[in-house]
Amino acid sequence: MRILVLGKFYGEGFGLHIAEALEHMGHEVKRFEPGVRHRSRGQFALRAIQLRSTLHAATDGIPWVRSLRMSALWRTAEAQPLDAIIVCHDFLSPGEVAELKRRTGAAIALWFPDSITGFWRGFFMLAPYDALFFKDPFQVARLNGVLRSPVWYLPECFSPERHVLKGPLNNEDITRYGCDICTAGNFHAYRAAFFEHLSQYDVKIWGNRPPMWLSPLGIASRYGGKYVEHSEKAKAFLAAKIVLNNVHYSEIWGVNARAFEAAGIGAFQMLDWRPGIAQLFEDGREVITFRGISDLKSKVNFWLSRNHERELVGQAAKKRAHAEHTYSMRLDLLLDTLAGRARGFPLPFIKDTC
Secondary structure, eight states: OEEEEESOOSTTOHHHHHHHHHHHTTOEEEEEOOSSOOOOOSHHHHHHHHHHHHHHHHHTTSHHHHHHHHHHHHHHHHSSOOSEEEEOSSOSOHHHHHHHHHHHOOEEEEEEOSOGGGOTTOGGGTSOOSEEEESOHHHHHHHTTTSSSOEEEOOOOBOTTTSSOSSOOOHHHHHHHOEEEEEESOOOHHHHHHHGGGTTSOEEEESSOOOGGGTTSGGGGGBOSSOOOTHHHHHHHHHEEEEEEOOOTTOOSSOOHHHHHHHHHTOOEEEEOOTTGGGTSOBTTTBEEEOSHHHHHHHHHHHTTOHHHHHHHHHHHHHHHHHHOBHHHHHHHHHHHHTTSOOSSOOOOOOOOO
């Protein structure tokens, strides 16, 4: 198939993983990146990207500016016939989705990788997509039957080509990445508050540099020193005794991409419990879930000294992730659903009390 992917293609970009997986599957892929490109790392590069993104957002509502930016998409989409288009976030207005369909005649799907806090304007709710895919069963339950477009469940996943350790850990890796507990992600306020409870452990948080307002707080001292991706993330996760995945509070029933990445890498993962986890991983054998800080500390203390048992859990998680949770598998299901041959990922049975 000839497929156009609209997304972000930086190192850990959702669009990058989708495009690469489609190419590995034998599809012909074209890429289009809306907005400001995120290619560089480092404090000054990130500040420059933030400034450019602010300017872009401020001018995007000016009709002639938006029209000029969209003309680049039209040229890319019309360069050759397309069978399908996958949009990786709420980049397009309803009218732009309709125009893209008119110009290409291709089926268009949105695979939304964010929690409900990322809905923002929610253009997708009124856009004429042929299918909408969400990673959280809660989103599907709330939107299905309300939106005109069909709504399907499609959990996140991992890239076995990218999230893999290239060679064994050496002494330098262990010195650089070794610790009791690690995670990878942004230093937002909830994560800072959460990790303040773990001051008695050796903790490393990998990601972009903490914001300046965190400097007076102890959590900033847990910064690992850099953003890790792909094989570097594999080193960081495998050198740590525990990968702690404190899922954001806006993830209601589902889990984040890090859950699948840590599992696919083969790390021992402690995961913030969500009702949809049981369908994805076996608690106690493939991941260890926790409910609240007290439960977390009790389980951390139990597992820290059990090296062999942690390795067994990590290997079981890796086997499950490689068998069921890769990008290729998700995209096969997405394309089959878009063509009417499937109905998305099976929804877990969850008693809705929200």
